[in-house]
Amino acid sequence: xxTQEGRIALTDITDLNLLxxxxxxxxxxxxxxxxxxxxxxQQAIAFRLLNKNQAIAVFEYLPQEVQEELIGSLHDAQxxxxxxxxxxxxxxxxxxxxxxxxxxxxxxxxSAEERQATATILGYPEGTAGRVMxxxxxxxxxxxxxxxxxxxxxxxxxxxxxxxxxxxTDDNRKLVSVVSLRQLLFTIPDVLIREIASQRVVRVRTDxxxxxxxQLMKRYDLIxxxxxxxxxxxxxxxxxDDVVDILEEEATADIQKLAGVSGGDEAAxxxxxxxxxxxxxxxxxxxxLYVGAASAIAPFQQVISVVPVLAVIMPILSNTSGNxxxxxxxxxxxxxxxxxxxxxxxxxxxxxxxxxxxxTALALAIALGILSLIWSPPQERWVAIVAxxxxxxxxFVAASLGTMLPMGLKRLKLDPALISGPLLxxxxxxxxxxxxxxxxxxxxxxxxx
Amino acid sequence: xxTQEGRIALTDITDLNLLxxxxxxxxxxxxxxxxxxxxxxQQAIAFRLLNKNQAIAVFEYLPQEVQEELIGSLHDAQxxxxxxxxxxxxxxxxxxxxxxxxxxxxxxxxSAEERQATATILGYPEGTAGRVMxxxxxxxxxxxxxxxxxxxxxxxxxxxxxxxxxxxTDDNRKLVSVVSLRQLLFTIPDVLIREIASQRVVRVRTDxxxxxxxQLMKRYDLIxxxxxxxxxxxxxxxxxDDVVDILEEEATADIQKLAGVSGGDEAAxxxxxxxxxxxxxxxxxxxxLYVGAASAIAPFQQVISVVPVLAVIMPILSNTSGNxxxxxxxxxxxxxxxxxxxxxxxxxxxxxxxxxxxxTALALAIALGILSLIWSPPQERWVAIVAxxxxxxxxFVAASLGTMLPMGLKRLKLDPALISGPLLxxxxxxxxxxxxxxxxxxxxxxxxx
Numbered sequence: 001x002x003t004q005e006g007r008i009a010l011t012d013i014t015d016l017n018l019l020x021x022x023x024x025x026x027x028x029x030x031x032x033x034x035x036x037x038x039x040x041x042q043q044a045i046a047f048r049l050l051n052k053n054q055a056i057a058v059f060e061y062l063p064q065e066v067q068e069e070l071i072g073s074l075h076d077a078q079x080x081x082x083x084x085x086x087x088x089x090x091x092x093x094x095x096x097x098x099x100x101x102x103x104x105x106x107x108x109x110x111s112a113e114e115r116q117a118t119a120t121i122l123g124y125p126e127g128t129a130g131r132v133m134x135x136x137x138x139x140x141x142x143x144x145x146x147x148x149x150x151x152x153x154x155x156x157x158x159x160x161x162x163x164x165x166x167x168x169t170d171d172n173r174k175l176v177s178v179v180s181l182r183q184l185l186f187t188i189p190d191v192l193i194r195e196i197a198s199q200r201v202v203r204v205r206t207d208x209x210x211x212x213x214x215q216l217m218k219r220y221d222l223i224x225x226x227x228x229x230x231x232x233x234x235x236x237x238x239x240x241d242d243v244v245d246i247l248e249e250e251a252t253a254d255i256q257k258l259a260g261v262s263g264g265d266e267a268a269x270x271x272x273x274x275x276x277x278x279x280x281x282x283x284x285x286x287x288x289l290y291v292g293a294a295s296a297i298a299p300f301q302q303v304i305s306v307v308p309v310l311a312v313i314m315p316i317l318s319n320t321s322g323n324x325x326x327x328x329x330x331x332x333x334x335x336x337x338x339x340x341x342x343x344x345x346x347x348x349x350x351x352x353x354x355x356x357x358x359x360t361a362l363a364l365a366i367a368l369g370i371l372s373l374i375w376s377p378p379q380e381r382w383v384a385i386v387a388x389x390x391x392x393x394x395x396f397v398a399a400s401l402g403t404m405l406p407m408g409l410k411r412l413k414l415d416p417a418l419i420s421g422p423l424l425x426x427x428x429x430x431x432x433x434x435x436x437x438x439x440x441x442x443x444x445x446x447x448x449x
Numbered sequence: 450x451x452t453q454e455g456r457i458a459l460t461d462i463t464d465l466n467l468l469x470x471x472x473x474x475x476x477x478x479x480x481x482x483x484x485x486x487x488x489x490x491q492q493a494i495a496f497r498l499l500n501k502n503q504a505i506a507v508f509e510y511l512p513q514e515v516q517e518e519l520i521g522s523l524h525d526a527q528x529x530x531x532x533x534x535x536x537x538x539x540x541x542x543x544x545x546x547x548x549x550x551x552x553x554x555x556x557x558x559x560s561a562e563e564r565q566a567t568a569t570i571l572g573y574p575e576g577t578a579g580r581v582m583x584x585x586x587x588x589x590x591x592x593x594x595x596x597x598x599x600x601x602x603x604x605x606x607x608x609x610x611x612x613x614x615x616x617x618t619d620d621n622r623k624l625v626s627v628v629s630l631r632q633l634l635f636t637i638p639d640v641l642i643r644e645i646a647s648q649r650v651v652r653v654r655t656d657x658x659x660x661x662x663x664q665l666m667k668r669y670d671l672i673x674x675x676x677x678x679x680x681x682x683x684x685x686x687x688x689x690d691d692v693v694d695i696l697e698e699e700a701t702a703d704i705q706k707l708a709g710v711s712g713g714d715e716a717a718x719x720x721x722x723x724x725x726x727x728x729x730x731x732x733x734x735x736x737x738l739y740v741g742a743a744s745a746i747a748p749f750q751q752v753i754s755v756v757p758v759l760a761v762i763m764p765i766l767s768n769t770s771g772n773x774x775x776x777x778x779x780x781x782x783x784x785x786x787x788x789x790x791x792x793x794x795x796x797x798x799x800x801x802x803x804x805x806x807x808x809t810a811l812a813l814a815i816a817l818g819i820l821s822l823i824w825s826p827p828q829e830r831w832v833a834i835v836a837x838x839x840x841x842x843x844x845f846v847a848a849s850l851g852t853m854l855p856m857g858l859k860r861l862k863l864d865p866a867l868i869s870g871p872l873l874x875x876x877x878x879x880x881x882x883x884x885x886x887x888x889x890x891x892x893x894x895x896x897x898x
Contacts, residue, residue, distance in 0.1 A: 001478045016834050025652075025853070026667060028648070029549060029668055029669060029670075066830050068481060071769065076713055089531070091557060110671060127500075133862070135691075144542055149636075153634070154635060163631060163634075164613060164630075181613075181630065181634075182612060184603070184670050185612075185630075186603060186604060187601075191745075197479075200476070202476075210624075217693075218690075218693045218694070218697070219478055220478060220688040221567070223613075223672065223689070227519075235676060238690050240672070240693075241667075241670040243450065243669045243693065244666075244689075244693060244696060245667070245693065247693060247702070248667070248770035248787055251696075251697070251701075251704070251783075251788065252700075252783050253709070254704065255700070255703065255704055255779050255782075255783050256779060256780065256783070258707075258779070259707070259775045259776050259778070259779035259780070259870075260706070260775070260776060261776040261780060266784075267796065268781050268783070268784030268789060268790045268794075268798060268852075269784065269789065269790060269797070269801075270801075272801050272804035272805040272808065273799065273805075273808075275802075275805035276805050276808045277808055279773075279776050279805075279809065280809055280812055281808065281810070282772070282776070283769060283773060283776075283812075283813060284812065284816060286768070286769070286772055287769055287813065287816050287817070287820075288766050289764065290764075290765050290769070291820060292764075294762070294764055294765050294767075294824075295761075296818075297760055297761045298758075298761050298824055300760075301757035301758060301760065301761065302757070304753060304754070304757040304760045305753070305754040305757040306754070308750035308751070308753040308757075309747075309750060310760065311749075311750065311759065311763065312743050312744075312746045312747050312750065312761040313743070314760065314764065315739070315742065315743055315746070315763065315764065315767060315878060315882070316736065316739050316740075316743050318764060318767075318768070319735070319742075319871075319874070319878065320732060320735070320736055320739070321874065322771075323662055323709060323731070323732055323735055323871045324728075324732060326708045326709070326870065326871070327708050327709060327728050327731070327732075329708070330704050330705060330707070330708035330710060331705065331708070331710060332716050332717050333704075334700075334704050334705070334717070335478050335717030335718065336717075338697055339819070340718060341628040341717045341718060342719060345717075345718065349717060349718070351721075352718075352720065352721050353724075354723035354725065355721035356721040356722075356725050357726075359721065359722075359729075360725055360728065360729055360732065361550075362659045363725075363729055363732075363733065364732060364733070364736065367736050368736070371736075371740060371743075372830060375743075376746055398739065403717075415815060421775065421870075422772045422775070425768070426768065429764060429768065433764070446650040
């Protein structure tokens with residue numbers, strides 16, 4: 001039955017026949033979820049309850065570690081049948097994870113065509129359009145009529161991932177035009193394809209970053225986008241269901257890099273030791289860096305013992321400029337991520353951030369100035385002025401760096417999210433503390449005279 | 450021509466006829482981008498260069514403020530024609546922004562059917578499935594044959610947002626089953642729909658949160674999902690192009706809330722005063738809060754002047770537990786966002802975070818302990834032990850709060866991202882400083898005896 005989230009839930013089924021019926025009736029993704037929750041032994045049993053087609057469908061939805069488990073526990077014949085029937089892109093993803101030996105054996109068993117398809121995809125680097133595309137699409141030769149096209153599509157639908165677009169190629173397999181199933185349906189059969197097909201085909205190359213491909217499909221509301229090689233020959237398509245996943249992956253990656261952590265969508269559920277492995281290195285590295293910031297304070301212990309209110313002010317200074325930096329950083333990284341911002345906007349944004357930064361800096365400086373006045377004993381009122389000025393500088397630097405660093409990285413064709421929040425705040429603290437304490441001790445020395 | 454991002458760019462066109470040709474040849478979204486860049490006066494001119502259909506298509510892609518500008522500058526007849534031809538969901542979005550008076554006038558001019566459609570959508574609250582759905586879908590009565598169905602679809606394609614799914618309803622308009630265009634195409638015309646249509650239709654209700662609808666479509670790889678009312682009557686569909694936008698919106702909202710900022714995807718490009726308005730309040734509120742944290746230090750100024758190394762240690766303490774909190778927070782919020790984590794996992798995650806938190810806390814405590822040893826003068830070595838213990842406690846609390854707070858909010862059906870990074874780190878600092886300094890002064894007093 002449907003849970004209130006609309007998902008289908010299997011609750012405490014003990015009767016195997018009942019389970020079998022249920023598992024074969026469920027949508028593959030739900031059956032997959034159910035099986036994934038079981039123990040390895042139960043998984044093997046449950047999976048054997050699936051009838052041929054359901055097994056194939058469910059297998060594609062299983063987590064990779066479960067797929068590997070099953071490949072180990074099923075008979076070679078079953079395994080081979082499963083792998084042969086997977087769509088090339090999912091198969092490639094699976095092969096990525098399997099031990100090289102197993103992959104080699106499986107590849108050999110595949111039909112020449114399927115082997116070719118998988119090899120092609122595996123040939124492209126992670127994160128490129130070539131790696132996420134599928135090689136199963138509808139290709140039409142030029143000069144067909146609408147009727148002939150529809151018949152061709154009808155004839156070999158089965159193994160096509162989408163039939164909603166058909167791509168027209170010339171004799172050299174070069175991509176010429178695209179026609180939608182919608183157009184085909186609403187045109188008289190004996191019209192020539194070339195009369196209705198659109199010559200302007202938005203396409204990506206095999207080495208286009210997957211995120212860029214996804215953004216293009218989003219921009220043009222495409223259900224699929226063709227992938228071509230350097231010679232503009234059609235080699236595959238990316239379908240919209242992959243795009244949805246890609247966009248979520250990218251967003252998750254941005255969020256996690258900004259927070260100085262990794263692990264992907266499942267990070268929240270990974271076991272403790274994995275969590276520690278994924279987070280501790282970042283934290284230790286950051287402490288290491290932060291020693292730099294803190295060491296900037298060490299030499300001034302004398303000053304602090306004389307003006308202890310500094311110990312109250314410095315955290316506010318650090319915390320606030322840190323927040324400013326994170327704000328600018330997140331907004332910029334996300335803007336670049338969704339394609340709202342391009343490196344071309346650098347100047348525009350720089351100008352804007354400088355103005356906004358100045359305004360913010362002023363407001364925050366005044367705030368801290370007032371606070372320092374309240375906290376400092378009468379004879380240390382002057383500290384307020386220093387605090388305010390350093391706050392102004394630091395906040396301004398924070399806003400500028402938070403914007404410019406990711407823009408710069410993007411320009412260098414690097415990942416804008418490389419500069420994580422923790423890293424940036426650490427740098428800012430180092431600078432902030434140093435300026436603040438140097439100015440204070442300078443002031444002290446001048447007063448001593 | 451195509452820019453390297455695959456977008457189409459118009460560069461310095463001065464000849465109006467050339468511009469007209471270009472604008473009408475471009476994909477609507479690109480023409481829209483070009484026009485949006487122009488000055489209001491130029492926009493009105495450029496827009497008048499578009500032929501009827503292109504104008505309608507382009508209008509839907511224009512930013513809302515530009516749409517409003519145009520509605521002001523065009524003749525009522527043109528405006529009415531544009532609005533009448535918009536798809537109901539886009540029209541609803543536009544009406545949201547327009548002054549009530551204008552909306553009222555436009556609604557009156559609409560055909561009864563179009564008015565009804567828009568009114569329905571506007572009737573549902575922001576962020577629900579009802580608000581983002583379109584009322585233009587293919588609906589089939591039960592008992593039709595495949596052939597009849599295809600003919601019906603052929604007859605009134607024009608104003609349907611997608612024809613790739615057709616929804617079968619009973620005499621009370623209740624949703625009964627769904628059939629894909631693919632199925633229709635690959636079945637003999639005189640088969641009855643009910644023989645091939647799937648009874649198990651994943652659906653959402655008008656009041657389902659848009660994010661939930663998007664996650665369902667992602668889960669089941671749907672190109673459209675039907676929206677039903679309380680009586681399970683079909684009232685609209687959400688198409689995959691909207692889902693892509695919804696998922697990106699949600700991710701952006703999470704990122705920005707985590708960073709304590711707002712403004713949506715375009716935040717990076719908004720003018721300085723807007724940026725300040727969007728960010729400064731958060732920052733000032735945070736300083737306000739942070740005064741609490743800092744005030745925790747104020748009473749201990751005496752202690753600090755005696756043991757100035759504290760001023761070196763405290764920033765590390767605060768920075769590190771802050772990072773731990775942000776990591777846990779981001780991972781949890783994102784996990785909830787993509788539906789990987791549900792409130793049901795609370796216990797599982799709590800157990801895991803406690804273990805991971807302990808491990809992390811231990812490692813970081815040792816690290817800080819060693820550092821304090823290095824910085825403290827011989828007679829203050831004991832500070833290292835206090836520092837290490839407080840670090841351990843604080844980091845552990847940070848990891849737990851960073852995970853549990855968003856889970857708790859989700860359980861209360863609130864937005865998990867409500868607890869922003871800055872807010873959490875401020876709380877942690879307050880607690881951390883207070884514990885640390887109290888323990889230190891306690892130790893001092895004991896040694897004084």
